[in-house]
Amino acid sequence: METNAGKYLNRPIGENEEELLDEIWNSLPPVENEDQILDENYRNVKQRIHRHTLRRRVIYISSSAAVVCLFILLLFRPEAPEKSPVFAQLNDMGVSICEQKVQFMIGDSIVANLNTSAKMNVDQNAKMALQSATGEKIILKEGKPLKIYVPAGKRFDLELADGTHVWLNSDTWLEYPTTFASANERRVKIEGEGFFDVKPDATKPFHVEVPGGESIRVLGTSFNVSAYSDNEENITTLVTGKIEYSIPMRTEAIALLPNEQVRVNKTTKGVTKNEVNTSEFAMWKEGVLYFNDEKLPVLAKQLARMYGIEIRVADKYNDACFSGMIRYERGIDYITKLLTTTSNITCSIENGIIYLK
Incomplete structure (x- = not known):
């Protein structure tokens, strides 16, 4: 006997079938001695749906306060x-x-507001310059550190002088220097979140300093x-590559x-090291917020940064x-819905602030 679910196994997967799969499966009448087969078929269909498209994702929501566990399927559109x-x-x-706009600073002085990206390069007169996405060029001198501040609700791409x-x-x-040409190493400082694709240079290791005296040493990664x-x-x-993470008061990186x-x-200065799915921790570059068993106050903080609002x-x-x-x-x-x-x-919403209560 072919069950209704069985009809799904050998047919093309349609645009909305994944949104109905759980509902259909839960509505099936019990079939004697076929529980194992049904479970295998269910998994097969779910796997085929997952392979069929990367645009759709499953969001699993659990509320320990309300003891709620359920799955909601979301459709993600690749709209910029x-x-x-x-x-x-x-x-x-x-x-x-x-x-607030993205700010470019020389020392402690704001020099310009930027849009979405910028690039450090050498202009036709052999002078270092910051080239913005809108075509603005800012001629730079070595000496004072350069700073970029990306406010809440914004993201920014920057190409450094070394590529x-x-x-x-x-x-x-x-915070970063105008050029690394006269230095023995390439050193920058960050407070917040950033994804680095470091240009390989075996003669000049790349260092990223983070608050608390911690630092990351890389060659190309x-x-x-x-x-x-x-x-x-x-x-x-x-x-990709390999890095060494140094922590104050710890002798080995x-x-x-x-x-x-x-x-x-x-x-506590406690340190944990784990294997992870790295793609999940760089999704923000594509405008996707990923959260795994995250407490609501932490999630609210992430959403507040993402949209430039207060929650x-x-x-x-x-x-x-x-x-x-x-x-x-x-x-x-x-x-919020x-x-x-x-x-x-x-x-x-009260006085421009979102309250979850």
């Missing part, structure tokens, strides 16, 4: 953040938005570092290989945990 009506939506909701590419996340500071001042941990995730991550608790969480939901992926253009209205319809959380 610049084209999305996110800010218009926030304005319509009455939410206050951070209007190293740095992606900077919201609410992030990067790609990695993500998250070192926000208000986070409990500094987290570094290696994608921690060596990381691809797909490994080191976490340093800033209060406050009631104390009773401090232990509510959520997992999933949300694309930037989904917007806060979608996300998702939270409120799948848990006991309510959402209100």
